[in-house]
Amino acid sequence: MYEKKSIKLKNNIKNSKIMKNQQPVVAAIDIGTTKIVCLVGRKNESGQIEILALSKAPSTGVKRGVVLNIEETVNALRKTVEEVQMKSSVIFESVFVGIAGQHIRSIRNRGYINRDSDEEEIKKEDIIRLIDDMNKIPIDVGEEIIHVIPQNFIVDNETGVKNPVGMSGRRLEANFHIVIGKVASARNIEKCVNRINLRIKDLILEPLASSEAVLTDDEKEAGVALIDIGGGTTDIAVYYDNVIRHTAVVPFGGNVVTKDIKEGCAILNRHAELLKTRYGSALGDFAPDDKVVTIPGISGREPKEISFKSLAHIIQSRMEEIIEAVMYEIENSGVADKLAAGIVLTGGGARLRHLPQLVKFKTGYDVRIGYPNEHLGGDLEEEINQPMYATSVGLVLKGMEYIKNEELREEKIHEKETRRDEIQKEETEEEKNGMEKGNLMKKLKNALEEMFAEKGTEM
Numbered sequence: 001m002y003e004k005k006s007i008k009l010k011n012n013i014k015n016s017k018i019m020k021n022q023q024p025v026v027a028a029i030d031i032g033t034t035k036i037v038c039l040v041g042r043k044n045e046s047g048q049i050e051i052l053a054l055s056k057a058p059s060t061g062v063k064r065g066v067v068l069n070i071e072e073t074v075n076a077l078r079k080t081v082e083e084v085q086m087k088s089s090v091i092f093e094s095v096f097v098g099i100a101g102q103h104i105r106s107i108r109n110r111g112y113i114n115r116d117s118d119e120e121e122i123k124k125e126d127i128i129r130l131i132d133d134m135n136k137i138p139i140d141v142g143e144e145i146i147h148v149i150p151q152n153f154i155v156d157n158e159t160g161v162k163n164p165v166g167m168s169g170r171r172l173e174a175n176f177h178i179v180i181g182k183v184a185s186a187r188n189i190e191k192c193v194n195r196i197n198l199r200i201k202d203l204i205l206e207p208l209a210s211s212e213a214v215l216t217d218d219e220k221e222a223g224v225a226l227i228d229i230g231g232g233t234t235d236i237a238v239y240y241d242n243v244i245r246h247t248a249v250v251p252f253g254g255n256v257v258t259k260d261i262k263e264g265c266a267i268l269n270r271h272a273e274l275l276k277t278r279y280g281s282a283l284g285d286f287a288p289d290d291k292v293v294t295i296p297g298i299s300g301r302e303p304k305e306i307s308f309k310s311l312a313h314i315i316q317s318r319m320e321e322i323i324e325a326v327m328y329e330i331e332n333s334g335v336a337d338k339l340a341a342g343i344v345l346t347g348g349g350a351r352l353r354h355l356p357q358l359v360k361f362k363t364g365y366d367v368r369i370g371y372p373n374e375h376l377g378g379d380l381e382e383e384i385n386q387p388m389y390a391t392s393v394g395l396v397l398k399g400m401e402y403i404k405n406e407e408l409r410e411e412k413i414h415e416k417e418t419r420r421d422e423i424q425k426e427e428t429e430e431e432k433n434g435m436e437k438g439n440l441m442k443k444l445k446n447a448l449e450e451m452f453a454e455k456g457t458e459m
Helices: 002-020 070-090 124-134 183-196 206-214 219-221 255-265 271-277 307-331 355-363 385-456
Strands: 028-029 035-043 049-058 094-099 105-114 143-153 159-161 171-182 199-205 224-229 234-240 244-250 290-294 306-307 343-346 368-369
Touching: 028 070, 028 183, 028 307, 028 385, 035 070, 035 385, 049 070, 049 385, 070 183, 094 183, 094 206, 094 385, 105 124, 105 355, 124 143, 143 183, 143 199, 143 244, 143 355, 171 183, 171 244, 183 199, 183 206, 183 355, 206 234, 206 244, 206 271, 206 343, 206 385, 219 224, 224 307, 234 307, 234 355, 244 307, 255 271, 255 307, 271 290, 290 307, 306 307, 307 355, 343 355, 343 385, 355 368
Parallel strands: 028 094, 094 199, 224 343, 343 368
Antiparallel strands: 028 035, 035 049, 105 171, 143 159, 143 171, 224 234, 234 244, 290 306
16 A cells, blocks of 8 residues: 555656656755744746645754754755645755854955956856855854855946946946855754755855845835844845845744743743733833633643733843844944845744834834735745745745856856857867868869970980
């Protein structure tokens, strides 16, 4: 029976691969502090992202975005991946994975190259040279560069250039946003993924992925701060003039709020989480004075009554602390006074009641909740269109972008190889023609010599 089922699944997978060959299928894994999410998606005919399958499992081996227990993380990963492959009938060997954690930091740097001629047009290869140079900058021991993102370019002292390709100039400069993380954290993520026989196609900073899923182009141009509140961390990405200006990870998230409720009310962690999500509010003044909720006592002890008002004040005090840390990072971006689109909240923590009002009150910015519905379509749109899946959807979008760039790169390589072959063919033909011409001249010379020799004998 099992053997027949296995053969049927393999046939389904084979047929599914044939059907989906037209559009590349992208698999992504979001390894979070509270949950691990795996999903598979592709672009449909209208250009939207269609999620073929989704699976999630509780995450117990991760703390504040960093893998601390390999075995527990591997077990959760295996469960989600197998479920997604079964649901979608797609077997994948590589995945795009998010990375976050308090070890992440970002710096700004400027690089330049001097070109041989100012008459030749600047090419994509020149920008790649610049980026490669940035990947070689000295960083602390035990760290590695995760992303090198160009912000703007300078061509022969002409500033404010967004895309220098096609321009002429001898000196090409650029300002870069560089994301740096701990080597050990990246290797632990890679180790977990490799143990379930998958390889990482690319490691992507989670706030960049979330931004891709929930922010609009208009918001990025006007200036916006994305705040992704997860279980263990709060990720920040600041954009202005369509350029990433700052990224950061604050080592606090929804779990510290749950912990405060647990300790403040002397209850179990699962009861504290339930209180937060079902009855919690981020504004103490909005909570009713006369409402209470009864929590069962521990191991047969007397049940506890907790007022909505005191619960809200516990939540508010911790959320204000997180908002202060976020505002510190926004100030560090250098564009805090230019964020016309304000703040976009996403992640599981964004579902907290009255949180947008508290953030607006504390920061003075306009605030909205970010849903990953900008690019979504298909049967699972309703299920996946939640703030908690913003990073997962963003990883799929980034994966699509990565594959597109890879295809373009391969096309360019193919064009170069074709051109090289054509040049070699032309040179071979010229050489052959030259040899034939030489042989003809030699024959003509020999014929003339023979003719004159014969005439000389007659004379």
